[in-house]
Amino acid sequence: MKLSYRLRLLIVLISLGVLTGGGLLLKHLLLPDSFGVYGPYRANAIAEAALVPIRHGTNASCFKCHAYEAGIHKTGRHQTISCEFCHGTYMDHVENGRKIGTLPVKREKQITTLCLRCHNTEIKARSELVIKTVAMPNHLADQNVKLTHNCNQCHHVHAPLKYIIRAKQMTRWTEAGR
Amino acid sequence: MDAVNGTATMLISNYVFPNDLHVHWSMMIVLYPYITGLVDGAFIIAALYYLFDIKSLKPLARFSLLFALAFLCCATLPLLLHLGRPERNLNMLLTPSPSSAMAGFGYIYAVSMGVLVFIVLFVYRPDLVVLRDTSKGLLKLLYRAITFDSRDLSTYSLALDRKIIRFLVGIGIPIAAVLHGYVGFIFGGVKAIPTWSTPLMPVIFLFSACLSGISAIILAYIVIRKITGRSIDSDCIKTCIKTLTLFFILAFAFEMLEVFSHSYLKSGYHHMVEGLLNGPLASSFWLWQVKICSVIPLVILGVMAFFRMGRAMYHFWAAVVSAILLLQVLIMRWNVVIGGQLMSKSARGYTEFHPQWFDKEGILAVIIVMAIPFMILFVLSRIFPFWTPDNETTVT
Numbered sequence: 243m244k245l246s247y248r249l250r251l252l253i254v255l256i257s258l259g260v261l262t263g264g265g266l267l268l269k270h271l272l273l274p275d276s277f278g279v280y281g282p283y284r285a286n287a288i289a290e291a292a293l294v295p296i297r298h299g300t301n302a303s304c305f306k307c308h309a310y311e312a313g314i315h316k317t318g319r320h321q322t323i324s325c326e327f328c329h330g331t332y333m334d335h336v337e338n339g340r341k342i343g344t345l346p347v348k349r350e351k352q353i354t355t356l357c358l359r360c361h362n363t364e365i366k367a368r369s370e371l372v373i374k375t376v377a378m379p380n381h382l383a384d385q386n387v388k389l390t391h392n393c394n395q396c397h398h399v400h401a402p403l404k405y406i407i408r409a410k411q412m413t414r415w416t417e418a419g420r
Numbered sequence: 421m422d423a424v425n426g427t428a429t430m431l432i433s434n435y436v437f438p439n440d441l442h443v444h445w446s447m448m449i450v451l452y453p454y455i456t457g458l459v460d461g462a463f464i465i466a467a468l469y470y471l472f473d474i475k476s477l478k479p480l481a482r483f484s485l486l487f488a489l490a491f492l493c494c495a496t497l498p499l500l501l502h503l504g505r506p507e508r509n510l511n512m513l514l515t516p517s518p519s520s521a522m523a524g525f526g527y528i529y530a531v532s533m534g535v536l537v538f539i540v541l542f543v544y545r546p547d548l549v550v551l552r553d554t555s556k557g558l559l560k561l562l563y564r565a566i567t568f569d570s571r572d573l574s575t576y577s578l579a580l581d582r583k584i585i586r587f588l589v590g591i592g593i594p595i596a597a598v599l600h601g602y603v604g605f606i607f608g609g610v611k612a613i614p615t616w617s618t619p620l621m622p623v624i625f626l627f628s629a630c631l632s633g634i635s636a637i638i639l640a641y642i643v644i645r646k647i648t649g650r651s652i653d654s655d656c657i658k659t660c661i662k663t664l665t666l667f668f669i670l671a672f673a674f675e676m677l678e679v680f681s682h683s684y685l686k687s688g689y690h691h692m693v694e695g696l697l698n699g700p701l702a703s704s705f706w707l708w709q710v711k712i713c714s715v716i717p718l719v720i721l722g723v724m725a726f727f728r729m730g731r732a733m734y735h736f737w738a739a740v741v742s743a744i745l746l747l748q749v750l751i752m753r754w755n756v757v758i759g760g761q762l763m764s765k766s767a768r769g770y771t772e773f774h775p776q777w778f779d780k781e782g783i784l785a786v787i788i789v790m791a792i793p794f795m796i797l798f799v800l801s802r803i804f805p806f807w808t809p810d811n812e813t814t815v816t
Contacts, residue, residue, distance in 0.1 A: 245570075246572070247568075247570045247572035247574075247577040247580070248577075248580065250568040250569065250570050251568065251580075251584075253568075254568055258534075269514050272514055273514065273515065277515060278515075281517075282515055282516065282517035282518070282519075282520075283515075
């Protein structure tokens with residue numbers, strides 16, 4: 243087939259146009275139906291997300307039954323910490339207002355591990371002003387207790403300074419330099 | 421207890437937000453503006469010849485187009501390597517969000533790629549038509565495809581080609597400028613990093629891009645011609661060095677003006693930026709970027725401009741100054757990309773960056789990524805001859 247150079251260029255140009263059109267068509271085919279209704283995302287995702295069962299409760303949900311722990315937790319330094327943070331997910335424990343399972347309770351060395359998740363000096367990115375951090379076992383040695391001690395032998399896990407403050411009141415003992 | 425107290429003091433005085441502790445955008449993101457910058461500068465040289473009719477650049481015009489093409493092929497490579505799931509970049513292009521600056525880069529990149537490919541095809545068409553007849557097999561098929569299967573080299577069609585080239589280069593200049601200006605804009609758009617988030621970023625990036633690209637073209641031209649035992653066109657090198665001098669003065673002036681205006685205004689994060697430039701970046705910014713790689717080339721370029729020197733001497737110093745300026749731009753990218761991330765938005769502390777050899781974004785990966793464009797350039801040289809035969813005759 244003998245085509246003039248101009249005609250060939252025209253064909254190239256038209257092919258480019260067709261390619262662009264094809265690209266736009268492909269884009270249209272690949273996009274999910276509800277994309278772009280509200281913004282650059284799938285509008286149906288909102289309804290789908292709403293159908294995802296709620297897994298978490300609030301501290302208030304826990305305190306409804308655990309009144310004793312609530313009394314301590316609300317007065318201590320840990321009052322802003324979520325119950326689920328240490329105990330696990332609410333929905334594994336309660337469903338439709340009925341108990342469906344027991345959340346695991348941390349014991350002995352597990353307690354120390356749990357505490358150090360936040361209170362470890364090794365986590366350099368935390369300011370001492372915001373969260374008290376310690377190095378283990380230096381902290382135990384500094385406090386003159388056995389190196390085998392777990393955190394909860396001195397600190398109440400819900401109100402960490404509860405026993406410490408009580409002990410100070412009873413002994414009228416103050417830390418050196420404070 | 422002292423140890424604990426000591427650490428505590430350090431935590432307060434050198435407090436870095438947890439998300440600032442690690443340098444997330446590492447060496448691949450240093451290469452990204454560097455490679456796009458090389459494309460831009462190379463394109464400027466081609467544009468000066470094809471659009472602004474600067475005749476002395478003729479020996480370099482075709483080569484710089486291929487150089488730009490080879491590097492443009494790899495411009496997104498560092499970005500994709502940086503991503504954990506690189507294939508998802510297509511999602512971003514399919515469903516662009518006005519709040520996503522990266523999608524815009526994808527489109528600008530695609531357009532500039534298309535324009536550059538067509539410029540190369542039209543510039544090379546007369547040669548490709550000749551090569552089509554002398555080649556065999558697959559290569560012949562390729563030549564047929566890229567010449568649009570036309571052997572027409574009539575005066576009329578060549579004039580048409582010239583018009584098309586002028587048009588494409590004409591729209592190519594703003595596209596190239598936007599391509600790299602956009603890279604600067606993407607960095608400038610990161611509000612979390614005070615040293616990036618300035619409207620001056622696209623300007624600084626654009627000038628340093630032209631600087632690095634022109635340097636790369638000069639160095640590559642001299643090295644390739646020397647190695648292959650061909651003559652070097654002095655007029656061409658002189659024009660390149662003059663253009664390079666202009667862009668270098670602009671780039672260096674803007675880099676310094678940014679620092680000076682920050683230190684004069686003492687705005688926002690100034691105390692942190694000052695600490696950064698005089699602390700973690702003291703050596704890479706003041707010593708390497710400014711003193712060694714900017715002041716020394718400035719002196720060399722001044723000597724080259726004001727004093728007469730022999731041709732061989734001029735070529736030697738042109739190569740040396742280009743090499744130093746290539747390093748200058750690389751260090752500048754490093755200081756911007758890595759340096760910017762060394763200070764925390766907490767305004768209290770700095771972090772550290774240690775390049776690894778075998779990291780996903782390590783030094784070895786950098787070497788490989790920088791080698792790929794040269795491999796592509798070699799392959800391109802097999803298809804598109806770098807030099808026109810009349811180069812040899814016109815060069816004295």
